[in-house]
Each structure stands twice: as structure tokens, then as C-alpha cells.
Amino acid sequence: MDRSRRTAVFPVDDRSRRPRSSQTFVGLINVSPKTEPSPYNTPPWRRSHLATSPNGLVTAEIAEAREHSMSNPTVGTLKMSTGLEVPRCNPAFLWSDDSRYLAVPQWIRRFGIFLRQRLLIVDVNAEKVFASRFTYWLIDPKNFCGGRLELAISSSSGINWMRPERLVIDVRNTLDHFKLIPSGHNMTPTKSGKGHHR
Secondary structure, three states: OHHHHHHEEOOOOOOOOOEEEOOOOOOOOOOOOOOOOOOOOOOOOOOEEEEEEEOOOOOOEOOOOOOOOOOOOOOEEEEOOOOEOOOOOEOOOEEEEOOEEEEEEEEEEEEEOOOEOOOOOEEEOOOOOEEEEEEOOOOEEEEEEEEEEEEEEEEEEEEEOOOOEEEEEHHHHHHHHHHHEOEEEEOOHHHHOOOOOO
């Protein structure tokens, strides 16, 4: 059996339960119209990334990202054509197929020492940003379809060791377990809210 196609589905706020494995289809949802190739050819190491929502109305972009430390994944400021801005984000963000949500890994310090990632969910319709209470060394959104978000997550061994199972979150039913966080807002969004293309 191909272990890369196994998935773990469980509530994000219940870590006491051991994940159960089941089969799932893993497919590509979004293709960015403008993405600078990364040195390691994976989204967390991108130097820049721009993606337009599937309905074509909103763009999300990290125009410039730098390694947070030598040879490690990158960090930059997420800017959306609606004017929303969020700092310390990773360019591995992914749109939902209905264009309502954007899944974004964000770097934070845990206990003021360890640099980890939490998951942000941007609700475009409500112009709100929700943050997960869980953190991992690395979070890489892979599929976001029908309200279900599939994440590749790191093991406890570190950034370069990913778990064979995927974490799958039912976003609509789990946002109550996330916390609402403040976000900056540029008062001069791009024309018609559709963003710009360079």
C-alpha cells in the first residue's frame, strides 16, 4: 500500500485520541499563475508566491520571502488584494475550491524560544483571520476541497521529517476551535479588489 495516500482524520482539539487511518484521494487544487521556483522545489521554500482565488476575484501574494535561518523555509508578509495583510507567513498558502478561505502557515515563537508554524484560515467573506491552537515544525497545505483541508505536517524530529499520514480538517466545523487574531488592513486595496499582476 502506498503510505503517501494514507490520511488521519480527527478533531484538531483532541490530541488524546490516536488517529485512525483511512483512504483518501489526494489531488491538486490550485495552480499559481506566478511562482518563483524554490531552491528545494517545494512550497515551504518558495521565494515568492501569488495565487488567485478560483473565482478570479481575489489575489493573495507574498512578493518577497527570505529564509528564516540558513537553508530553512521562508517567511514574508501576506498581502491580499482586498487590503488584508498578515506578517510572518510562509508562501505555502492554498485557496479553498469555493474561494472563501485561504489556508496559510504562519511562523510563531513557542515559549518565546522555538520557531514553529501554526495554521491560519483567512475567511475572505468575513475579512477575519483565525489561528490554530496547534503548532508543528512545518505545515504544508496540500488539498482544500469541499471544506476539507488536507495538511502535510512535520514529525517531532524536525522540519525535514514529514509524517506519512496527513492531517485533514473540516474547516467549517472546526473554526470555533481556532482563535480570532488581529490583522493589518491596507486601506488602499488594488482596483476592484482583484489585485495586480506583474
